[in-house]
Amino acid sequence: MEQLQPLSDFFNAIASDPRISITHIGIYAALLQYWKEHQYQNPVNAFSHEIMLIAKISAATTYHKCVKDLSDYGYIKYVPSFKKNQGSKVYLLVAEL
Template sequence: MNYIRHLQLVYQQFMEDERLNPSHISLYMAIFQEWNSARFPGELYINRQQLMLSSKVRSQSGYHRCIRELDVFGYLQYMPSHNPYQGSRVKMFTFRTSSEQADDHRDPILEQVAAHYYPKYEQVDEPYINSNKQQTLKNINNTSPTFFENEIILFFKKQNWPVTEAKKFFSYYQNQYWKTTKGNIITDWKDAAQKWIARYKRWQKEKKVNQDFLKTSKNKDYGQPL
């Protein structure tokens, strides 16, 4: 697929489509980036939280409305998943002029790279899920841990820590795919939260010291010589 040509045509479509608002465009570009990173597969598994973070769409209702309307408007095909063990999928439509033919050529080397970094997950049979739920959950947590924002906020509240820091903590590590700066997967987010707050308190202390240093007396005697 011609990356530049596709973007030129889709931008033109954006300008002519009066149904769109900035959230539609931002979400489409976030999905397009994931599609590009996966080397333009026929179908793409998506992560709602990651797309909301990338597109800056703040609410779940806004996200679901935008992605469904992008489907209705003909920009992509949205295939929502009702299986908690499998993400939703999208099929991106290639934009081209009426005189251009579809380019279905695939580079086998790029496909091997994409298969390595973006494996395609197969549908999981329901009986297997029911009989192996605990083991499946364990495997998911070991390979790609997902921590819920509400649980983190509740933990911060119990510790009497600022809720704003809970949201910053969740947003930061969600963007890092719950990995440390060294690339290690975080298995104990509460320990990471303790370190986060320790840095926060240290920063607050340094900030207060700097503010005290900059304070000057309001009762100045301008009669004294310098």
């Protein structure tokens, strides 16, 4: 059950945040899954197409908007790489939620 704590903390944090949509939740959950698959590295280097596949999102603009929102709102820290051969850095702020 300890593995579910970051997701539970996220849901508690967003409970009263009207800015968060189902797409934000899907992307955050996908980031948690990706983080787990990469042995909880923080930051994790992620390519948008990998996270989009996990989150079942097909539009890159939607992905980038929601990731930027999550970063701006303080749920993650997103540092884009702007390079096709290098993933962006995503810091999951699980302890800070």
